[in-house]
Amino acid sequence: PPGTTVGPDGALVIGGCHVEELAERYGTPALVVDENALRARARRYADGLADRWPNSRVAFASKAFPCTGVYRVLSDEGLGIDVASGGELTLALAGGADPEGLVVHGNAKTEEELRMAVDAGAGLIVIDNFDDIDRLERILAETRGREQGVLVRVTPDIRPDTHEAITTGQRGSKFGLLVDQAREAIARLRGSDRLRLDGVHVHVGSQILDTEPFARAVEAVAELGEFAVYDLGGGLGARYTYDDRPPTVEEYLDALVGVARRVLPAKARVVIEPGRSMVAEAGVSLYRVVTVKHSGAETFVAVDGGMGDNLEVSLYGQRFEAAVATRVGGGRPVRLVGRHCESGDVLSAGVPLPDPRPGDLIAVPVTGAYTYSLSNNYNGARRPPVVMCRDGESRPVVRRETYEDLMRRDLV
Numbered sequence: 001p002p003g004t005t006v007g008p009d010g011a012l013v014i015g016g017c018h019v020e021e022l023a024e025r026y027g028t029p030a031l032v033v034d035e036n037a038l039r040a041r042a043r044r045y046a047d048g049l050a051d052r053w054p055n056s057r058v059a060f061a062s063k064a065f066p067c068t069g070v071y072r073v074l075s076d077e078g079l080g081i082d083v084a085s086g087g088e089l090t091l092a093l094a095g096g097a098d099p100e101g102l103v104v105h106g107n108a109k110t111e112e113e114l115r116m117a118v119d120a121g122a123g124l125i126v127i128d129n130f131d132d133i134d135r136l137e138r139i140l141a142e143t144r145g146r147e148q149g150v151l152v153r154v155t156p157d158i159r160p161d162t163h164e165a166i167t168t169g170q171r172g173s174k175f176g177l178l179v180d181q182a183r184e185a186i187a188r189l190r191g192s193d194r195l196r197l198d199g200v201h202v203h204v205g206s207q208i209l210d211t212e213p214f215a216r217a218v219e220a221v222a223e224l225g226e227f228a229v230y231d232l233g234g235g236l237g238a239r240y241t242y243d244d245r246p247p248t249v250e251e252y253l254d255a256l257v258g259v260a261r262r263v264l265p266a267k268a269r270v271v272i273e274p275g276r277s278m279v280a281e282a283g284v285s286l287y288r289v290v291t292v293k294h295s296g297a298e299t300f301v302a303v304d305g306g307m308g309d310n311l312e313v314s315l316y317g318q319r320f321e322a323a324v325a326t327r328v329g330g331g332r333p334v335r336l337v338g339r340h341c342e343s344g345d346v347l348s349a350g351v352p353l354p355d356p357r358p359g360d361l362i363a364v365p366v367t368g369a370y371t372y373s374l375s376n377n378y379n380g381a382r383r384p385p386v387v388m389c390r391d392g393e394s395r396p397v398v399r400r401e402t403y404e405d406l407m408r409r410d411l412v
């Protein structure tokens with residue numbers, strides 16, 4: 001499967017670690033991350049952008065995988081971090097993120113969250129609405145002497161071809177300001193003593209599989225005028241299945257910078273915020289088969305996880321490949337389902353698996369993005385651990401939840 005290798009015994013190897021040993025040591029379900037793959041992807045992005053546009057920065061859109069282990073690795077690789085809440089901000093700082101590289105997002109940032117961002121010394125706060133401006137003015141009036149860099153998020157009315165729930169730049173989106181209002185915000189910020197308008201931001205959606213919407217988004221921000229910073233958002237699709245053909249990182253950067261060279265000021269700084277495409281392929285979910293059921297023409301292979309640890313299928317109809325992790329390849333199509341109490345709890349419909357049996361280890365690759373972050377306790381599920389593997393060594397960066405964890409907030 002994409003993003004993994006197979007050892008001589010036919011079993012999956014992740015970051016040099018044998019899959020069965022990982023499952024025995026950490027249990028299942030578990031989310032395993034190939035640390036070198038993650039680091040390589042970070043460098044490919046950062047170097048790729050810097051080669052094409054030297055005054056640039058890659059900020060990881062951390063909503064895709066917000067745990068301290070990931071913040072640490074990507075900060076160590078020199079990336080900035082995009083956070084979208086006080087929670088992500090707290091985790092990012094705990095993971096060693098450099099405050100100067102923080103880009104703070106949110107369409108409903110509370111006063112408390114804005115204060116956290118200012119106090120942390122966040123490099124950029126993204127203005128999504130006029131209340132953001134009022135609140136920040138107020139907060140900065142209290143913290144005398146400090147100037148805060150901000151960007152204005154524009155909604156350019158671009159609708160990429162992806163799942164409706166993850167388009168963000170169309171007219172009618174709750175995110176950002178339509179062009180006229182963005183101009184008004186820009187004018188207001190130019191008159192501010194405490195807020196320093198560094199530039200503009202645009203993000204049009206996620207899991208985008210062609211480069212055209214990105215190119216149009218660059219043109220849209222260019223029309224707002226000359227600034228020091230242009231943050232062009234994220235959104236590049238990941239390769240989940242053999243059939244998916246998203247643009248490569250290089251094709252994406254070529255398209256973006258190709259337009260930027262034409263329409264942006266040469267001295268400006270370009271920021272991008274990849275989330276999904278940074279982490280998706282570095283992650284593999286491991287499960288055990290609990291039961292196999294033949295029902296009419298269908299074979300149901302039910303595992304010990306599901307929509308508690310991966311909502312991509314139920315929420316967005318995302319397709320995943322899967323394999324019996326110790327004998328990869330071959331087999332007949334089955335319906336790989338989870339253990340949760342609803343029929344939408346599917347991991348992969350119609351995936352070929354070679355005679356799966358109870359106790360078999362199942363690997364679902366390309367699960368690094370938006371699985372951990374959307375994991376939940378439906379049916380009292382305990383959220384799985386995150387394990388980093390590198391050069392044959394594994395280390396847990398998040399432990400599995402316990403039943404005690406489940407009761408921790410209940411006032412019994």
Ligand code: LLP
Nearest residue numbers: 061203206207234235236273274275276370
């Ligand atoms: N920048 C901003 C301002 C964003 O809102 C997002 C994603 C990104 C960057 C990163 O986009 P990416 O490169 O990951 O496509 N929960 C959904 C995904 C929602 C994405 C929201 N914003 C899912 O699980 O598919």
